[in-house]
Amino acid sequence: xxxxxxxxxxxxxxxxxxxxxxxxxxxxxxxxxxxxxxxxxxxxxxxxxxxxxxxxxxxxxxxxxxxxxxxxxxxxxxxxxxxxxxxxxxxxxxxxxxxxxxxxxxxxxxxxxxxxxxxxxxxxxxxxxxxxxxxxxxxxxxxxxxxxxxxxxxxxxxxxxxxxxxxxxxxxxxxxxxxxxxxxxxxxxxxxxxxxxxxxxxxxxxxxxxxxxxxxxxxxxxxxxxxxxxxxxxxxxxxxxxxx
Numbered sequence: 618x619x620x621x622x623x624x625x626x627x628x629x630x631x632x633x634x635x636x637x638x639x640x641x642x643x644x645x646x647x648x649x650x651x652x653x654x655x656x657x658x659x660x661x662x663x664x665x666x667x668x669x670x671x672x673x674x675x676x677x678x679x680x681x682x683x684x685x686x687x688x689x690x691x692x693x694x695x696x697x698x699x700x701x702x703x704x705x706x707x708x709x710x711x712x713x714x715x716x717x718x719x720x721x722x723x724x725x726x727x728x729x730x731x732x733x734x735x736x737x738x739x740x741x742x743x744x745x746x747x748x749x750x751x752x753x754x755x756x757x758x759x760x761x762x763x764x765x766x767x768x769x770x771x772x773x774x775x776x777x778x779x780x781x782x783x784x785x786x787x788x789x790x791x792x793x794x795x796x797x798x799x800x801x802x803x804x805x806x807x808x809x810x811x812x813x814x815x816x817x818x819x820x821x822x823x824x825x826x827x828x829x830x831x832x833x834x835x836x837x838x839x840x841x842x843x844x845x846x847x848x849x850x851x852x853x854x855x856x857x858x859x860x861x
Contacts, residue, residue: 629669631695634726637667639718643694643730647687651675694733696744698726705743706732713739745799745810748838753853755840756860760848768807768845771800787813790858793834809841811854 632640641661644651648658654675659665676691697706703725710717710728715735717728733740760766771779776798783796793814801808815835821828839854854860 629673631698631726632669632672634698634724635694635730636720636724636727637661639727639730639734641667642734643690644687647684650682650684650687653682654680690733693737693740693744694726694729697729697732697740698724700725702743702747703728706740709739709743710735715739741797742799745797745812745838746801748810749801749808749840753840755842755851755853757849757851762848765845765848768843770802770807771798776800783811783813786858791816793817805846806842806844809843811839811841813837813839 635643638661641658644658645661651658651672656668656671656675659667679688696702703723706728709715710732713736715732717723717731720727723731729740779798780796783798784794787796788794796811796813799810799812801810813836815837817832817834819830819832821830837855839852839859841850841852841854843850852860
């Protein structure tokens, strides 16, 4: 089964960083899946203990029925559960009228889970935004059209259609589906972030003292920047096919 790299769930400590009520709220939509794997999630209203070690065992041994939504949720929460990201999410929650639980001392994971549950798209967007500032090398392309065409920001409908076209290409090139395009208008340029999959990767692992393997599809981000005043686009991507 191709999944995100599940090694991040190899220890219970990461899951215990999330307050019990928030973790259970995150897992509740997949209760029937956990029941089928022999793990009973306690009701949030009770004080029954959650078996973290058993939960780690389930997550570290995915099967063909493992819900993609569950893997996505845990992945994005884990990625955004840092002090730096917590500051960003707290500001975004306030700006977007998202109310948190009022705990004066939340962990970064608590904040990430609550924002994810209230506005998944917001958390995914802020996650993707981190990749804009990483050092990159660009190739430059100049339009030959004169006068330079006027730029119109893409609508949500156009972005959805673009992601579908990208999915068709990436699937054909054995990189899977699930592409998404994020747009970040700046003062003098428009930044585009393209999230997509890379070829599958298999790595050896140890599980209960036994050798095993983890099979997953790495995530990749490409960056494109368009400067409408000069009709120039600069691009950071890996293969020639991706750039084309």
